[in-house]
Structures are given as structure tokens and as C-alpha cells.
Amino acid sequence: MIEFRQVGKTYPDGTTAVEEFSLTVPSHSTAVLLGSSGCGKTTLLRMVNRMVEPSTGSVLIDEEDISGVEPVALRRRIGYVMQHSGLLPHRRVIDNIATVPRLNGASRADARKRGYELMEIVGLDAKLGLRYPGQLSGGQQQRVGVARGLASDPNILLMDEPFGAVDPLVRVELQRELARVQEELKKTIIFVTHDIDEALTLGDQIVVLKTGGAVAASGTPAELLANRQDEFVSRFLGLDSGARSLSAEKTDDGELLISDAQGRPLGVVHDQDRGPARDSQVHPQDQAR
Amino acid sequence: MEWILDNLGNIAELTVAHLALSLPAVVIAFVVSIPLAWVANRIRAIREPVLTSTGLLYAVPSLPLFILLPALIGTSVRDPLNVVIALSIFGLALMVRSAAEALDAVTDDVRTSATAIGFSGIGRFFTVELPLAGPALLAGVRVVCVSSISLVSVSAVLGVTSLGSLFTDGFARDILGSIIAGILMTVVLALICDLLLVLAGRLLMPWNVKSAGSRRRPRLRRSAEANA
Numbered sequence: 201m202i203e204f205r206q207v208g209k210t211y212p213d214g215t216t217a218v219e220e221f222s223l224t225v226p227s228h229s230t231a232v233l234l235g236s237s238g239c240g241k242t243t244l245l246r247m248v249n250r251m252v253e254p255s256t257g258s259v260l261i262d263e264e265d266i267s268g269v270e271p272v273a274l275r276r277r278i279g280y281v282m283q284h285s286g287l288l289p290h291r292r293v294i295d296n297i298a299t300v301p302r303l304n305g306a307s308r309a310d311a312r313k314r315g316y317e318l319m320e321i322v323g324l325d326a327k328l329g330l331r332y333p334g335q336l337s338g339g340q341q342q343r344v345g346v347a348r349g350l351a352s353d354p355n356i357l358l359m360d361e362p363f364g365a366v367d368p369l370v371r372v373e374l375q376r377e378l379a380r381v382q383e384e385l386k387k388t389i390i391f392v393t394h395d396i397d398e399a400l401t402l403g404d405q406i407v408v409l410k411t412g413g414a415v416a417a418s419g420t421p422a423e424l425l426a427n428r429q430d431e432f433v434s435r436f437l438g439l440d441s442g443a444r445s446l447s448a449e450k451t452d453d454g455e456l457l458i459s460d461a462q463g464r465p466l467g468v469v470h471d472q473d474r475g476p477a478r479d480s481q482v483h484p485q486d487q488a489r
Numbered sequence: 490m491e492w493i494l495d496n497l498g499n500i501a502e503l504t505v506a507h508l509a510l511s512l513p514a515v516v517i518a519f520v521v522s523i524p525l526a527w528v529a530n531r532i533r534a535i536r537e538p539v540l541t542s543t544g545l546l547y548a549v550p551s552l553p554l555f556i557l558l559p560a561l562i563g564t565s566v567r568d569p570l571n572v573v574i575a576l577s578i579f580g581l582a583l584m585v586r587s588a589a590e591a592l593d594a595v596t597d598d599v600r601t602s603a604t605a606i607g608f609s610g611i612g613r614f615f616t617v618e619l620p621l622a623g624p625a626l627l628a629g630v631r632v633v634c635v636s637s638i639s640l641v642s643v644s645a646v647l648g649v650t651s652l653g654s655l656f657t658d659g660f661a662r663d664i665l666g667s668i669i670a671g672i673l674m675t676v677v678l679a680l681i682c683d684l685l686l687v688l689a690g691r692l693l694m695p696w697n698v699k700s701a702g703s704r705r706r707p708r709l710r711r712s713a714e715a716n717a
Contacts, residue, residue, distance in 0.1 A: 246605075251605060275604070275607035276606075280602070280605035282602055286598050286601065286603075288617060290620045290696045290697075291696075292696075299606060304607075334696065348606065
């Protein structure tokens with residue numbers, strides 16, 4: 201369990217990145233911090249592994265205040281995945297994944313063995329292990345990034361827009377893959393993104409942040425979509441523009457064609473006897489389940 | 490030509506002496522430049538002053554420096570140590586800025602991610618930043634190496650033996666072969682050392698060679714798409 205207790209961050213030059221932020225992330229669940237750039241979401245994420253020290257308040261992991269934990273040791277037991285993969289360009293893929301086990305004292309052979317297990321878990325061909333990161337596609341690099349984040353079998357995984365720099369098709373695939381891995385491994389994940397669909401797909405709970413780390417809304421994906429109280433949230437989620445107000449229309453084949461309020465077709469609901477409705481794109485979050 | 494063939498043994502000896510003067514200087518310049526560059530990058534306020542003042546050391550004329558050093562450090566005028574120290578200073582003047590820029594060019598992404606996955610400060614420097622600065626550092630070392638090998642010759646004027654002695658003797662005794670041998674061997678030596686550095690770079694930094702190979706890119710991309 202990760203707990204933010206009224207944390208705040210003010211930099212020496214006076215800018216306030218985060219103010220009075222509180223959140224509890226239960227073990228084995230995924231919390232998404234959702235917001236545009238400058239809302240303090242990365243700052244919050246980095247407080248969990250002490251890359252940023254809160255100016256006020258405290259962060260607790262399993263009831264323990266982490267301000268007393270040695271930062272390097274703390275980081276070695278928390279997985280971290282970032283945008284542009286952050287892989288070490290001078291190390292082969294397999295050694296990138298094996299880095300954290302090696303830092304934790306595993307032998308080179310054991311660490312590599314673990315690395316190959318993880319490549320399989322994240323769906324990477326073992327043949328790629330001996331390549332350098334620069335020789336992989338963006339999507340593959342992100343998979344390596346996820347594998348590296350999981351390498352020391354951490355309870356906690358911090359993900360900072362990990363899929364932000366890959367093209368939309370690959371992104372959706374990576375999200376699905378992450379949801380599958382999470383189903384299996386049950387980590388406690390904090391996931392930072394500005395992509396609403398990504399948040400709806402992956403989050404057990406979503407926190408929408410405004411500038412300065414102020415919480416505009418929080419709740420499950422369903423709760424958020426039903427929420428029309430807060431104007432900022434409605435606008436951010438596209439509720440006001442009608443992007444999420446859907447209408448259905450029967451097609452000639454007897455299927456339901458779903459469109460948004462602007463008439464933009466979103467997907468098709470198959471008849472019950474033809475196939476499961478979860479294949480449609482009506483509820484993006486259902487793809488993950 | 491005949492003179493050269495008759496004196497091969499002598500030329501070989503002088504070549505070894507030449508290397509013994511220049512290579513230590515290259516190593517010293519490299520080793521000293523790294524902490525200096527690190528400090529300069531670390532404390533931004535002193536970065537430019539440090540880099541500029543070390544760079545200006547190169548403007549010190551070499552001959553007076555060779556003569557002045559014995560007085561400063563208490564060696565005899567013909568002591569090879571003077572030459573090594575003077576060359577180290579010139580090497581440092583060239584190397585510090587390259588080193589500072591090489592270390593500075595390591596991207597923030599890599600730094601951040603190395604910190605995030607649990608590298609300690611020192612571990613990160615030696616296993617991440619220093620190797621990644623490698624290609625740019627190598628470029629600097631190559632310049633220092635070639636420049637040191639050519640500068641050593643000046644010390645022959647003071648009577649410290651090196652390939653430069655072939656010029657001084659050649660001029661004094663009017664032997665054209667000796668002068669030509671001196672020029673040729675200095676150039677050849679510089680070329681060979683440079684080549685060895687390039688090869689060492691390829692061996693030590695294989696990621697650099699492979700990812701720079703633009704010809705391989707298309708093939709990799711295709712297989713990448715198939716796997717993504």
C-alpha cells in the first residue's frame with residue numbers, strides 16, 4: 201500500500217508543484233495520475249522513490265514513512281518505467297533488464313536468466329536479448345523498459361508515461377499487455393499519463409489533477425465517466441463535448457453501430473450469439489478486463 | 490635511403506624513446522581531465538573559467554616551458570620528466586573541454602532512469618556516464634595523442650632523445666636521410682597510435698559502432714515491426 205499524506209512540493213524559486221495532496225493506493229491495484237503537463241503528476245510519482253523530496257507531508261509504503269529509508273536501497277526495490285524507455289544505450293537488452301538484479305547482488309548468470317524470463321513475460325523474442333537498445337523499435341524498447349521495471353520482482357511499479365512516445369496502435373497493444381501482466385503479477389502500480397483512454401483502460405482508480413497537483417476528481421473509471429459535477433473534469437474527459445455520449449443504431453447485419461455525439465462512429469456491438477460484447481470499443485476500460 | 494637502412498636499429502630505439510615520452514603524457518592528460526571536467530560540470534559557476542583557463546595553457550610556448558620546468562620542479566634540464574609534464578599540460582589544455590562536453594552530453598533521460606533504477610552516484614558515473622561519454626572522449630584523446638607525438642620532437646633541442654633527435658642531428662651533420670626519417674617516423678607513429686585508438690574504441694564501445702551503422706537500420710526496422 202502506498203499512502204500520500206498531505207504532501208506538498210515547493211521549489212526554492214517559489215514555484216509550487218504540488219500542494220496538500222493525499223491519496224491511498226491499495227496493494228495490488230493500479231492508480232492513474234491523469235493530467236496535462238505541469239500538473240505535478242511526475243513530481244508525485246518521484247516522491248515514492250525519493251527522487252523528489254516532499255517539502256511538506258509524508259509518503260508511506262506499507263505504513264512505513266519512506267523519508268527514513270535510504271534512497272538507493274529504496275529505488276532498488278521499486279520498479280520504474282519511463283517515457284523513451286530510459287534504457288542504457290551501451291548495454292545489451294538482456295543486460296539492461298538484468299541491471300537491477302545485478303545491483304541487488306545477483307550473479308551475472310542468474311541476473312541474465314531472470315532477464316530472459318522477463319523477456320518472455322513481456323512478450324519479447326529472446327533473440328533480441330543480445331541487441332543494443334538503439335537497434336529496437338520504440339514499442340520493443342518500451343517492453344524492455346517494462347521488463348526491467350519488473351526485474352527485481354518489486355511490489356511497486358512506478359510508470360511515468362511509459363507508452364507516451366510510441367504510435368497509437370503499438371500503444372494500445374502495450375496497454376493490453378500491461379493489463380495482462382498486471383492480472384498475473386498483481387503489483388501495486390502508480391501510472392502517470394495525460395491520455396484519458398489509457399487511464400480508463402488501466403486504472404483501478406484515477407486521480408485527475410489540475411495545475412499545482414490539485415485533485416479535480418478521483419474515483420473508478422466508471423465513477424469518473426458518470427461525474428458531471430466538475431466542469432474541469434467534464435472538459436478534460438470530453439464529457440461536455442459529447443465525445444463520450446454515445447448513441448446506438450442498428451446496422452443491416454443486425455449489429456449495433458455505436459457513435460459519439462458528433463456522429464463519429466466508434467465501434468460495433470455484436471449480437472449476443474455472435475460474439476462477446478467486450479470485443480467492441482464502447483467501453484475502453486473493458487479491454488483490460 | 491641508405492642512411493635510413495644503415496641506422497634502422499637507432500631509429501627503432503628513438504621510436505621507443507619517443508613513445509615513452511608521449512604516451513605517459515596522453516594518459517596523464519586523460520586521467521586528470523576527467524575529474525576536472527566533472528567538477529566544472531558540477532559547479533556551473535566555475536565551468537567556463539576552468540575550461541577557458543585550462544585551454545589557455547596551450548598558448549604557453551613549448552620551448553620556454555621545457556626550459557622553465559626544471560627551475561619550477563627541481564629536475565635537471567635533460568630530465569625526460571620535464572618533457573612528460575610539459576606534454577601533459579598541453580594535453581590537458583586540449584582534453585579538459587572535450588571531456589567536459591562529452592560528460593555533459595549524456596542525456597537527462599539516461600541519467601534520470603539510472604538514478605531511478607537504483608544506481609548510486611559513483612556507480613552511475615563510472616558505469617553509465619563515463620562509458621556513454623566514451624565516443625566523445627575518444628575523439629578528444631585522439632587529438633591529444635597525435636599532438637603529443639608531434640610535440641615531443643621539440644624536446645630534442647634540449648638534448649632529450651626522441652625521434653626529434655633525428656632532425657637535430659640531421660641538420661647539425663647535414664644528413665638528409667636522418668631528417669626524412671625523423672619526419673616519416675613521427676607521422677607514421679602518430680597514424681599508428683591513432684589507428685590503435687580507433688580500434689580500441691570499436692572494441693570497448695560496440696554499441697556505438699552498431700547503432701551508428703545506418704546501413705543495417707532498414708533491416709532491423711523491418712524485423713522490429715514484425716515483432717512489436
